[in-house]
Amino acid sequence: MSRLPHATRAHPDSTAAAQRLLHIVRQTLVELRPAAAQDSPVSLHSVLDSDLGLDSLARVELWSRVEREFGVRLPETLFASAETPGDVLEALLACAPTVVAPGPCGSVERLPVGPRERLAPDAAQTLIEVLDWHVQRHPQRIHVRLLGDGDVPEDISYLALQQGARAVACGLQQRGLRAGQRVALMLPTGRDFLFGFFGILLAGGVPVPIYPPMRLSQIEEHLRRQAGILGNAEASMLITVNEAKLLARLLKPQVPSLREIASVAELSAEPGTFLATRRQAEDLAFLQYTSGSTGQPKGVMVSHANLLANLRAMGTAFRVGADDVFVSWLPMYHDMGLIGAWFGSLYYGFVLVLMSPLAFLARPLRWLETIHRYRGTLSAAPNFAYELCLGKLTDSDIQGLDLSSWRLACNGAEPVSPDTLQRFAERFARYGLQPSALAPVYGLAEATLGVAFPPIGRGLLIDWVRREPFQARGKAECAAPGSADALRFVSCGRPLPGHQVRIVDDQDIELPERCEGHLQFKGPSTTSGYFRNPPESQRVRHGEWIDSLDLAYMAAGEIYLSGRAKDLIIRGGRNIYPYDVETAVGSLPGLRKGCVAVFGSGDPASASERLVVLAETNEKDALTRQRLQQQIRRIAVDLTGVPPDDIVLAPPHSVLKTSSGKIRRAASRELYERGEVGRPGRPVWRQLLRLAQSALRAQLGRAGRRLLSALYAGYFWALLGLLGSLTWTAVVLLPRLSWRRRLTGAAARLFLRLAGIPVHVERLDRLRRQEVRVLVANHASYLDGLLLCAALPPEFSFVAKRELAGQRIAGPFLRRLGTCFVERFDLQRSAADAECLATALQAGQSLLFFPEGTLSREPGLLPFRMGAFVLAARADVPLVPVAIGGSRMVLRDGQWFPHRGAIQLHICAQLLAQGPDWLDAIRLRDSARAELLQHLDEPDRLLLAG
Template sequence: MSHPPQEVRQSSPFDKDAEQLLEIVRRTVAELRPDTADRLRVELDSSLEHDLGVDSLVRVELWSRIEREFGVRLPQQLFASANTPADVLKVLRRGDPGGRVERTERAIVAPSAEGELQVPERAGTLIEVLEWHARQHPGHIHVRLLGEDEATEDISYEALYRGAREVAGGLLEGGLRAGQSVALMLPTGRDFLLGFFGILLAGGVPVPIYPPMRLTQIEEHLQRQAGVLCNAGARVLITVTEAKLLARLLQPRVPGLERIASVAELSRDPGPDLPAVRRPEDIAFLQYTSGSTGQPKGVMVSHANLLANLRAMGAALRVDSRDVFVSWLPMYHDMGLIGAWLGSLYYGFNLVLMSPLAFLARPKSWLWTLHRFQGTLSAAPNFAYELCLNKLSDSDLEGLDLSHWRLAFNGAEPVNPDTLKRFAERFAPCGLAPGALAPVYGLAEATLGVAFPPPGRGPLVDRVQRDAFQTRGEAVPARDDDPATLRFVSCGRPLPWHQVRIVDGNGVELPERREGHLQFSGPSTTSGYFHAPEETRRVLRDGWMDSLDLAYMAGGEVYLTGRVKDLIIRAGRNIYPYDVEAAVGRLPGLRKGCIAAFGSRDAASGTDRLVVMAECAVRDRDSQRSLRQEINRIVVELTGIPPDDIVLAPPRSVLKTSSGKIRRAACRDLYERGEVGRPHLAPWRQLLRLSLQALRGYLGRAWRSLGGWCYALYAALLFWPFASLTWLAVVLCPSQRGCRAITRQAARTFLRLAGIPLGVEGRDRLSARGASVLAVNHASYLDGVVLCAVLPSHFAFVAKRELAGQWFAGLFLRRLGARFVERFDLERSVADSDALGEALRAGQSLVFFPEGTFTREPGLRPFRMGAFVLAANTGVPLLPVAIRGTREILRDGQWFPHRGAVQVHVCDPLQAGGRDWSAAIRLRDEARAALLAQLQEAERVLG
């Protein structure tokens, strides 16, 4: 029997000095970022600056605490040279070659107790993650498989590693080489887990595919899976013994498929050695897309993509090893494979794994399994929540306790706001927390997750004016009493270290509350599709992946509105199939979840014909006529336009993917071939009217797009002459007061000519006598222009010293009396801070951007401490200043301005109430709260 490799001990022992030092660092950093304190990990090799955000002023406080609590005086040069806690620890232990560590009476600090399993933060591949846990926590229960009789089969990390090695031995014996694909057509269970990691340990690439659900679908299933296997180049297919004969039907259509075997047949003693460990950039597995908009494509998910996504999701959701995930999701689906299983593998929480069939046969089993194992996490598509609402009686809920369920993810298909509301109300008596329901957004091209809501926040539903949205793509908030509205559910905010943007058809980024194509980027973004370079180039450009989804953003939240290919443009209006399907699906006599709405292109009218296909078991003509009338009425009420054709189809006519999504493109093809029903031809008068309406809609969109380009060109032509003339006038002006007056008048004139309304609230607070510190949020390059237009002449900007050396910007800022501070030379940075303190004491008011920089992503970034330490030390008041609207006009990374208005709010002055570090921390928190109260953007907890 093989054993996991022995743990390699670090050369530096983790003794009491190290524990005490790390605790001091952790407490100091936690004061800066209290929102991350519960998941903050400080290690000896953590970078003080890049990993922990320790700038020069924080370093001063940290040094003071280390010296006080260790009872030492550290060498002066260590202040600037130490990059990690390990550098400080080395000096504490052995002294510094350039100086002596002086010790006095030692202070005692008790080390913090760890109440959870550690995670493999340095792992670069999935293989390293499993090996790390097999060394550190070999007996820890990783997966609990729930059988038909509800008995559990527990799988520890060691058992998973040992069994996977045996599968790897069989694959290597069969001649599998590194990088070759191996398909997994297995149901949820032990064999899938062992087979997946066995392929990885053998150096192969797993390709999960789904087994056939019904024999009546065997022909279509084999056709689709043959295409997947050919594209993946699979050499081996691992399946259950009972399916081997069926699987052999695939071999004539898949030339490269050499072997079909079960996990039991593959299990061999692997011997002491396995192939070299895969690299982070290597493909971890191929995730084939569901095919809801066409043929499935193999997304290349690398080890680096996967671990980046797991770490980002874990940070956003604050998961740890004390969580319990209950899942019935199939393992061939990314939400079940990555979100449930591989997430539990990485973070060390228990995964209770049910069969998907167990849930479909008895939906209550899902909720009672959450009750039995005190599950804290679970995920499902919207239909599963609907199933629980419709199939569970009150007697099924007697004694049910869902109070431990802290996050109920709803994703993988459109989220119905009514479902969320009804589910929360129905299961509140069972202890379900109001904020537990969490609509999320993700897709295979992003590995899995893209946007998640804050834990415990609960669903956020946006009501918008229907006409404005369908005709202009503008998500205008609707009044509560407005009946003509659409509702969209927020999927949350982009994951940490990832970005989302909304662009138009030309790739130009749109402002908030404008619908367009959702694009994303970040370390989880995959490199594209396997053996499909043309498809990859179509969706991946300059690091941005086009999701092919339609969405808008509001307040930093992502609101999905539909699929690009599914969108129906009818008479100049945008019609979203899911809205039609959900509304029609409530009619009695139709099969719920088996309605497809799609557009069928009509060459004569140049517009989409709206077709509704609904599965119906009713046969008599009178009942069908009544159903058609009701469908027509509902669609007209919802969209203002009657459907061109209503097809009442027999059961199982509406095509779906393996995950239950409606395959609208396939349904459209079926319809256009005449294999479902005959299209209802509209009279020529209606076609003419629709053609004119469609033409008017297209021209309106083109006119708005042209208007946007014209405004951007006008703003650019306006800005550069203004900037050049202002710079020249400032350089030639002999007095600083005159320079500031010129700049203020130029900024006001530019904003007025650019059509940017500027409103200011609390301007009188800027004219108070005496020095003060301004802490301003930073969102755009336009912020500087706005402040120049608003601030009185006695305020001076604080800027990074790199700008002082620039000929154009540096000369301009110096003439305005800007103060420069060093960011990289620590000793000079402290000296600059002292100089700023002297300026404040002399009566000079200073303007800070405490975020230090800005990004295109909405949200308030973490604050640097400089402004708050200075205000506390000098005792001057601090005024938070909130600027709204500049990010929407001009985002970072683009030079395409949009029309918009700017609002500046000068908050009430704040006093530190002390001169120590704690007073500066309190002042920072109060200023941050004041800014968040005025901004329409949410706080960005992770920078």
């Protein structure tokens, strides 16, 4: 359990305690917002969030200071229930002083985990079938261990979950729920949420999780914020806590579809018999809302097929099994807590140790203590959680902590700070945490959850890039690690198995590596769109791709997030949409209507984003300005649930706009971060002019780069068409094979030189000796054949698929170059072709294969066909791997827009089979694959596929 660093004497009287408490609150405010602290008078009756602007993260600091100062341990429930310093004082005076006894962090409790082998329902098509599968095989196994306020946890088995859910489902059906109807779930993390969610599924409904209010006193305002979501979902029922039921009835006039409001206890007590409903893989599993209520609510439609595809891909990438233990405090209304923690444990059969989010916020040490106590192997959190553990825990707090069991510490849901993770790894290494456990991940609700994960056990991969080229042109040019004027980005890994990612420009043209652009993705986890919101669904869909609205670049197949193309603000893991707040704040008397900008600004101290409200006013009176700030703070809390970190009342024309009157949030943020908002003595027109010049330069630069890229693409294809047609004619006419091959090689080299594509060949000397060989090369681009013609000696015959032989243009050209064709589908003819190839080897003809048999736009080495390796083993000839790097970035499969880029060819050392048998050929294949991977900056797709 938590220990305080020191104890104090018995409590003083209430007056002295009140003065000490208010001093702590004032000091916290001054450090949080030095410029605005004087505008926030503090009393015992000040409301912590709307009056003082203390959000949940600021409360963590306040709580720890109060506990240290008074030598007490405040109840964790107070974190959610306290509204004023007076509430804190009342609890403070009721607490007994705590005497600290240094010692180990706590006892270790071994949970009854499953076997090391994989324990998952691979044939299940719905989440309901997943639960049924586990109930049939091990009904009494612990599924979830719930940690409450007391020391005694509550264990929920698979059977208990099914029985509790069936009771809820029976109550829903008795109240008239029909298949496909939406049921909102506004419950805190706990038993009722688990039973309620699955009860909705079993009854045939579609769960709609929405986050509960932090404090019961805020239920009325909170429900008003959720009316937009409930209306968009056309929720027919709302399952919530008893305290919210009466106030929830006020929603009925705003949500016409809402006809029932009940608690889990009431539904479970309904008499009747549960009737199972048949659900299909393509049916909705739930709606995941990603936006607020006053704008256009966006409910991501997640089908059972989407959900199971994502769980299987994530489980494969991280090699999870039934012997894992997942420790989570993440809220259940958030996709990382709902899908990653709960559904992941449900699918793979590992134990989920579940604690309340408030327990973590009130006392961050509980997260690490729980991992220590239950030997947790998996856990995940946004970046701010790791930063809290660094900033709020002293060495005496974590004495005796053992994190050696923690093999996977995921960091996602908000921008990842390399500094935070490096410091976390360094500090907790002495407590058993392996640096390789830290895993920055990338995902979003539109992809169900996960999009990209790093290789397991690798740890952090940080890319240092030169600042000026990146900020000016979006080019992520490498910089020396530790460079003072360099930017750092953290790799989020590679796309999950079966999923694809691409980086495109504004015209959806795929960009080469190390170029910043829009990140788009596709795969079996991708949503079909937003519920009852066709405009937003159409806005993010680009053919079969979905625009993440994030900016990123790729390097060596790794994804580096660099920013956001959307105005979304992520504060403490919560999504905030500026338009909602701007509209409401702009209606306040005393502010200039339509002249409010809300944006996020990076906070180096917390490695998170600060919520900033910039509003124009003509008011000069100090009391009036103070009143305006308090009103703005109350509105922000009402709409978003969190207070702004900074409220700036600025003179007219401080909020920058486009010519059509739209708020320029990014430009206003830039002005704010430079400290030039309302600065006296600097004319606004000069600020506007400087920003306009900067924007114009950037826009002209982008337009110029797009034009140059388009011109290069036209030149590339024109040059290829001209040289190709001349070469084709000459090859058809020349009488000797050696002449035809030499001419083709010369034409290929000329094309590459004129196209500005440098080719660097390493260890070509390994092919200069006249000897019969089998060459195998990786296949990344349609340029690969041309590259090999340009680089290799002319004695090699290509081996190509027979479909090419019948093509009108390619067929005659390839035949005249002595290409050998093989059948891929007709087994009898394929065997005959193999005999012909063996005969060619015996006659002294060297052969060149692409053993992958095809190519893909995704980075990675595909599985190999066995033909080349069987031939080399049986003929007892050397096999030489050839690694081609960079060609995929010049011209990807399915992308006919070429890019400039350098290409490398590495001639690997030759390999010899140990014998002519099948197993010898397999060993030869594996050796060749290992050689290629050693010289390629691409992943092994065999490993990614599991």
